[in-house]
Amino acid sequence: MAESQTEKADRIIDKAIFAAAEFQQFDQEQTDRIVEAVYKAGLNARISLAKFAVDETGMGIWEHKMWKNVIATQLVYESIKDVKTVGVISTDPVTGITEIAQPLGPIFAVTPVTNPTSTAMFKILLCLKTRNPIIISSHRGAAKCTGEAVRICYEAALAAGAPEDCIQIIPSGSRDFTQLVMAHPKIALILATGGTGLVKAAYSSGNPAIGVGPGNVPVFIDDSADIPFAVSNIITSKTFDNGTICASEQAIVVEEKTEQKVREEFERQHCYFLSPEEIAKVEKVAITAEMSMSPFIVGQSVEVIAQKAGITVPEGTRILLAKLKGVGKDYPLSHEILAPILAFYSAKDHNAAINLCIDLNYLGGIGHSAGIYANDEKTIMKFSLLINAGRIVVNTPTSQGAVGGTYNLLPPSLTLGCGTGGKNITTENITAKHLINVQRVCRRRINHKFADADQKIYFDENCNETVLTKEYHKNH
């Protein structure tokens, strides 16, 4: 008799549960040996997996996907290798609190089509470091390359002594089955990286979830900025893997007084400003009627996008820029587009520019990332206090800056927390510390201020907060 979907889910999760039971017996040294072996195997496969991903998905640039694989393995490994994730992880004799790390249990990880092999290896390394078995569900458009990344990691893990079934991959393609596994009561946590629907499904599953969805990254070039430097950095970021990183720039905002200089710099660096007629044509191929980006242009080059839109652009154009007058459904290119297309805004003054950034930020990108180019600390802080973003990267390409590990000291991560704005529990870059339960052994340390206060007066209705505050802070 054919196995039902429920039986299949039970079988996969039981295997993960047994792996979890075995894994929690490992000490830090055994765990680290496995992580090191997997990181090395993943790093050695960085080129073949990058080429495989581009061949299968038809998205991005293999040299850039290779760098993503390096970030996901080498940089992530370097950031977690010395982190304690097993047993006692800290002891403070003053507070009397000892922290103990415990694994979570089976983790269900969803990987995207845009960064398939790197995200898989990244999540595998974090899970192994924290002794959690991982079940990966790949995007159906990247099933083969993700499967290959998983195979390479699993074989290396087993050879280093990891438990059987500590890494599994489920067949892609069935949304119902993915949701069945996601909602299984024995899943400890869902690590979902992908589109809005997927992240919503993760949060609706009833299991704890870290779901990271779309962004819509505004970048403000202040008049205090070094404009050629800013433009060069933006191009580096937005053209990286043809714009497939969700932290890539989506809109550039400048003040009227600097508009001409910024425009000229973009043009000098081989970017092309679309005419209103060309904007209308690009909108049709880039954004669907539901105001989401078209999958057919994700990770595509300028040449391909221009061809699809039926426009002609100068040879060697790196980015298409669309000067828009507003934000929202009447301006389709103001939405997130994971391709080398940028919205461009000119605001009458400083405040209007920041207000535009806020509008863009709230158009589907709350909590994700934002960028600012400025050499005035007051402006940087004003912008940062007003923007709702987990990462506000300064004078830095947002793709690389938000991911961390290269341009700043953020933990390198391919899963970027977006806070409550993105329905996440954290705004941090997800790393090993998010995949452990920390138990606290709390030794007796009396709060003498409270213990020595006259407890009776708390029962006296005539004693207001002034009296109680004074009593609490009294020198005994």
Place this chain on the structure above:
Amino acid sequence: MLKFNYNKSEKALTCFFAGRLDTIASFNLCDELYAKLNTLRGTDDPAVMVNDKILFDMTEVNYIASSFIRICITVAKQVPRGNLTIVNCDPFLKKTFKIAGLDEILIVT
């Protein structure tokens, strides 16, 4: 690694395991264990239930792999519910069985 003691009056087979029951050790002992169960049931058909009580004594065990957990489940399916008991677990092992969810289908002490 594996020793047996059969108590005829109580119709109870105690299996004494020892050492580190990793994947290889579990693989090596399962044939011997299943052969013993076949002797008790009088046939090598695993669909025929073993009506004797089975005890897995874990006194000398310090580690179990997921393969050993699978062996426990296989044996649990071949005896009436409640007839397989895992005894003398170190708390470390008790927790391992707990995480694996085995206490839902057999007795772990």
